Amino acid sequence: MESLYVLFIILGAIISYSLYTYFKQKRILKPLTEEEFRQGYRKAQLIDVRETKEHEGGHIWGSRNIPVSQFRTRAQEIRPDQPVYLYCQNGIRSGRAAQLLYKKGHRELYHLKGGFRTWTGKVKKK
Structure with missing residues (x-):
């Protein structure tokens, strides 16, 4: 019975953390439709956060590849005074x-x- 309580506590902690992360992302990150994205990305820093192999397989024209796995070490490459797409x-x-x-x-x-995967615009492949 004790192990069941521990399991519920762990499950509750995971769900709480997931909800916290979800709502924090909603607050700091604005989702844009493809049309809205097209209107603004040329005036901003366009970053593809997929891994290098995915980027080489096809990416939005003009994007820079900084994989999320390298973000902690490469985040300084992104200017804080300009919008980031x-x-x-x-x-x-x-x-x-x-x-x-x-x-x-x-x-x-x-x-x-x-x-x-929803992008229908120009794509560059290596």
Whole structure:
């Protein structure tokens, strides 16, 4: 019976952390439709947070690849005084990247709703 209580406490902690992360990302990261994304990304820093192999397989024209796995060491490459447009495959990793950038002082953070898989614009492949 004790192990059941411990399991419920652990499960409650995981759910609480997930909800906290979800609502924090909603507060700091503005999702944009593809049309809204197209209107503003040329005047901003466009960052593809997918891994290098995914980026090489196809990416939005003009984007810079900084994988979320390298964000802690490469975040200083992104200027805090300009808007940042993030995208990943489906929107999860861009949320994690936005949290790290927000901690470093970035406030204008946007991401492509639905991620790269929904993008219908120009794509560059290596």
